[in-house]
Amino acid sequence: ETGVTQSPTHLIKTRGQQVTLRCSSQSGHNTVSWYQQALGQGPQFIFQYYREEENGRGNFPPRFSGLQFPNYSSELNVNALVLDDSALYLCASSLAAQGTDTQYFGPGTRLTVL
Amino acid sequence: KQEVTQIPAALSVPEGENLVLNCSFTDSAIYNLQWFRQDPGKGLTSLLLIQSSQREQTSGRLNASLDKSSGRSTLYIAASQPGDSATYLCAVVPGGNTGKLIFGQGTTLQVKP
Numbered sequence: 001e002t003g004v005t006q007s008p009t010h011l012i013k014t015r016g017q018q019v020t021l022r023c024s025s026q027s028g029h030n031t032v033s034w035y036q037q038a039l040g041q042g043p044q045f046i047f048q049y050y051r052e053e054e055n056g057r058g059n060f061p062p063r064f065s066g067l068q069f070p071n072y073s074s075e076l077n078v079n080a081l082v083l084d085d086s087a088l089y090l091c092a093s094s095l096a097a098q099g100t101d102t103q104y105f106g107p108g109t110r111l112t113v114l
Numbered sequence: 115k116q117e118v119t120q121i122p123a124a125l126s127v128p129e130g131e132n133l134v135l136n137c138s139f140t141d142s143a144i145y146n147l148q149w150f151r152q153d154p155g156k157g158l159t160s161l162l163l164i165q166s167s168q169r170e171q172t173s174g175r176l177n178a179s180l181d182k183s184s185g186r187s188t189l190y191i192a193a194s195q196p197g198d199s200a201t202y203l204c205a206v207v208p209g210g211n212t213g214k215l216i217f218g219q220g221t222t223l224q225v226k227p
Contacts, residue, residue: 004157033214042118042203042217043158056212090157094213102148103215105158 004093004106012112013081021076021109025093031055032074033103034066037088049074078111086113116141116208120218127194128226135189135221137204142182145207148215149178149189152201161202162189194225 005024013019025032031050035043045058049068063079072093078085088110092103117140127133137147146165150158162171162178164187170179177190187204201222205215 006157031213035215040219042205042219043215045214045216048212048214056210056214058214088155092158092215096213102160102163103213104160105150107157108155110155 004091004104006089006091006106006109008109009107010110010112012114014114015081015083017081018077018079019081019111021078021089021091021111023074023076023091023093023106025072025074025091026104029093029095029104030072031094031096032068032072033092033094034074034076035090035092036060037090037108038084039087043090046076081113083113086111116144116206116216118204118206118216118218120202120204120221122221123219124222124224126224126226129194129196131194131225132190132192133194133223135191135202135204135223137187137189137218139185139187139206139216141208142185143209144182145209145213147178147180147187147204147206149176149187150203150205152203152220154201158203191223194223196225196227198225199223 033048034046037043047057052068068074088108092105094103148163149161164180175192201220203220205217
């Protein structure tokens with residue numbers, strides 16, 4: 001059984017650019033959630049995908065968007081990057097959309113915006 | 115609006131001590147509470163999950179309790195070791211249709227040999 005994987009590990013972009021981050025969920029999990037973690041803070045919920053549909057969104061602007069694919073892997077896209085987008089981006093997968101079970105996190109993608 | 119607070123923000127103890135990390139939340143309407151460990155620059159590792167109907171969960175040297183009515187949870191670590199040094203985060207899943215986690219800011223633990 002493979003765990004949650006994310007790519008790339010690190011990424012450096014400049015302001016105004018666009019970025020795509022990828023996540024492969026744990027085997028058998030149909031729910032993926034994305035979080036943003038600024039330095040020294042707890043993770044903040046961006047959105048969740050359940051069976052390829054968005055199933056809840058946090059307080060993030062529309063330039064944060066996502067996709068979930070039939071194999072339940074997922075992408076996070078961020079357009080028009082700003083300096084404050086610099087953070088660790090985490091994805092988590094679980095068996096149930098309602099969060100009644102354990103959520104398993106990937107190692108994260110460290111995004112730096114210059 | 116659900117808010118999660120962890121106190122203290124940082125803790126330093128000598129090896130072998132038993133310790134307690136605290137987590138409080140403002141709204142008792144939760145599905146569950148989960149404790150995580152995070153090593154510097156890394157992802158989160160799930161330690162324990164307590165469903166809203168449960169009072170505690172144990173795994174090895176770790177014991178987590180939940181008092182939903184008072185909005186509190188504690189993580190007890192017995193016989194601490196240097197390898198326990200990390201940031202510990204608690205998170206709640208509020209009632210609703212998504213499993214979004216609302217996190218505290220974490221307690222950074224240092225266990226000195």
